[in-house]
Amino acid sequence: DAGVIQSPRHEVTEMGQEVTLRCKPISGHDYLFWYRQTMMRGLELLIYFNNNVPIDDSGMPEDRFSAKMPNASFSTLKIQPSEPRDSAVYFCASSFDTSGTDTQYFGPGTRLTVL
Amino acid sequence: ILNVEQSPQSLHVQEGDSTNFTCSFPSSNFYALHWYRWETAKSPEALFVMTLNGDEKKKGRISATLNTKEGYSYLYIKGSQPEDSATYLCAFMGSARQLTFGSGTQLTVLP
DSSP: OOOOEEEEHHHHHHHHEEEEEEEEOTTOOOOOEEEEETTTEEEEEEEEEEEEEEEEEETSSSEEEEEEETTTTTEEEEEEEEEEGGOEEEEEESSSSSSSSOOOOOOOOEEEEOO | OOOOOEEEEEEEETOOEEEEEEEESSSSEEEEEEEEETTSSOOOOEEEEOOTOOOEETTTEEEEETTTTEEEEEEEEEEEEEGGGGEEEEEEEETTTEEEEEEOEEEEEEE
């Protein structure tokens, strides 16, 4: 398996623009997680899905952020409009279950810079 | 807000030294404790998942212990090598089944 795939790997955009980050989880995994990593706050969970259904989005910073999972092999995280404080590395991870005993497999991340 | 703390924040050791660091977490509503290894410019890679009080896990020169009653886990590296240089993250999973990550211990092994 290719592992969790994220695109793009790097994104530079201007304030006010829409940004869409993409993730393909490992085949067969039914949990998908979006994380954001910043110097100030470390690695924090934004939202997670189970069987394509959003379970908890309490970590999503504000209404400018939205996430979708239209099918088992694809998810998007959208920021509209983007702001400089959104600059961070965004990770997607997937797991087979979240019973607590299953590890999460992380993608390579998307480094977002908002100018 | 869950408090997951790791210490020390950073650590420099000489090649061949053994080292250990700490993760402390809430002792209530415990479900699992995960350890990840995160190399610069890469993504976090799972090391261990620990669920039972008294659990000990080992992977090569790296091992971990778990005390859920007092809310701490230790990660040990025996005979550190330069390739062990990375940030080691612990993550607490409580009854909500979400991972809350610590800020990590950045280990540098000097040749």
